[in-house]
Amino acid sequence: MNDYLYKSHPSIFKSHPVGFILCVLLGFLVWGIGFVILFIWWLKVKGILLTIDNRKTILRKGIFSKQTNEVYHSDVRNIQVSQSFFQQIFDVGTLQVSSAGQSNMEISVSGIPDPEKAKKIINNQRNKNQENGNNLNSTNQSTADELQKLADLKEQGIITETEFQQQKKNILG
Template structure:
């Protein structure tokens, strides 16, 4: 099965002020470097993938949490973007199947509207 979308959350575009602050803190005892390293590992530990049949969201480095949702069971896809998120093209995507709470919440994802469109297009294809 081919992957239509496969991305990790982004750092700079998701929080540019925090990123710049970390860069400023690097000469001040290396605290900024430690924060950037932790932030980078956290982002690389999360991944959202969409293929023709399902959505897969993985979190964790040493212990893994994996959520799989079949595209046919998706009822609602919600994209949340602040003003700065819209400028930088990132956002939070929430995927709902049944009930009031989302099955998948992926924050800081690049081009979240592309994910929503892929889900909608593959649902209509079925």
């Protein structure tokens, strides 16, 4: 089971407040047609879900047919956040993510609440992945160095084969 660090649908009102208010007014003034538009808009928005976990960012679109895009944080090349003046006021915006394997944005979603938070989470996870990779490489390198030194001691006759095997076993755990 994944623990999501961020999970959100786009916001209807915050991303398009004027359109939302017009739909409500149309709903009351023109035989409920605005409410029908609002319902269709709501369905469309509920069909879009952005989730971020500790390994990847996932964008799912669709209610009846589905489309899923995933980008692993270790592959992220670019993250873009754009917000208009009013989007900044309501703290929503567009988040776009691309990986090293693609030239275009693989994940692009508009109207996401707190897009800067989403960007920060992706960057934090990307940095953790890089640190873990560097630590793993340095651990592997130091183990290889220790084994080489041990082999040199055996070749020089400083330790016996039995001592070599015992020390090797201790190093490898």
